[in-house]
Amino acid sequence: MQLDNCTSRQTSLTNERETLKKSKTAIEATSRSLTTERDNLQRELRSCNLQKNSLTQERDGLKRSNTAIEAQSRTLSLEKNQLTRTLSTCTSEKNALTKEKDEQAMKFNDFAQFAVQQKWLYYSGSFYFISTTKKNWISSRYDCKRNGADLVIINSREEELFTRNFKKKAWIGLHDRIREGNWQWVDGTALSESYWKSGAPNHYMGRNEDCAEIQKFDSEESWNDAACENENYWICEKIFNFNG
Structure with a gap:
């Protein structure tokens, strides 16, 4: 009777041992897989941080450039408006001077004809x-x-x-x-x-x-x-x- 109990107990322990071995093997496989995945994620995280830092620097640089460009654009817009007004004034003055010159030329020609006659x-x-x-x-x-x-x-x-x-x-x-x-x-x-x-x-x-x-x-x-x-x-x- 005791022998049978011992044998039964041995068999149970053996089965439990095998189960634990299998469980250990599975856990070790899972651990290796998780370790590999963790290492991959860490590499991706480092790469992501590097890219994030690079993009942050590029973004900040673009912000500064945009601020400078906007300021320059406002200055150029003011200069353009001033030049437009100046050009308009110059054009009006040029047209007036051209008209005056043409009138003077006509007077010159008229007087030249008179002058020839009167010596x-x-x-x-x-x-x-x-x-x-x-x-x-x-x-x-x-x-x-x-x-x-x-x-x-x-x-x-x-x-x-x-x-x-x-x-x-x-x-x-x-x-x-x-x-x-x-x-x-x-x-x-x-x-x-x-x-x-x-x-x-x-x-x-x-x-x-x-x-x-x-x-x-x-x-x-x-x-x-x-x-x-x-x-x-x-x-x-x-x-x-x-x-x-």
Whole structure:
């Protein structure tokens, strides 16, 4: 009886041992599998963290770049608007200047035709007329203005030489009629470069000589002050300015 119990117990323990062995084998297999899976997940986690860090840095870099680009875009937008307004103003001014230039060109052509008929001479941007009769200074100026011109204003040594080439004693657009000794041109500008003959202006013998004339032809010092009531030939000048 005891033997049978012992044998039965041995058999049971043997079966339990085999079961435990099988269970152990399964557990060890599962453990190895879980270990492998854990290691794989850890590698994937490390890779994921590296990618996440890289993407975070790239994102932050893009944010900074976008902020800079947005600021630059706002600046460029302001500049564009300013340039657009400036261009619009420039275009309007250009169109106005073009219109003015075209009008000047038409006036130039019209006056050129008149000038040819009346024997006006063209020189360095102006038309000049030397009279064939004599008048006092005021009447001479009136005759110039009647033709859209004025008594000549001499601005350079070259122009002074040009006016002397007419070889006539003639009125020019210079006077001190407004204030004694304050010589100015008919356009109101003050005299800066002069070609007075020696001793002039001098109000010769106490006479009131408030108007300027070309007196000498063979010298750069060709101007003289004379009484405006005297009668002289005169030189008219019609200026055309195409700089606009």
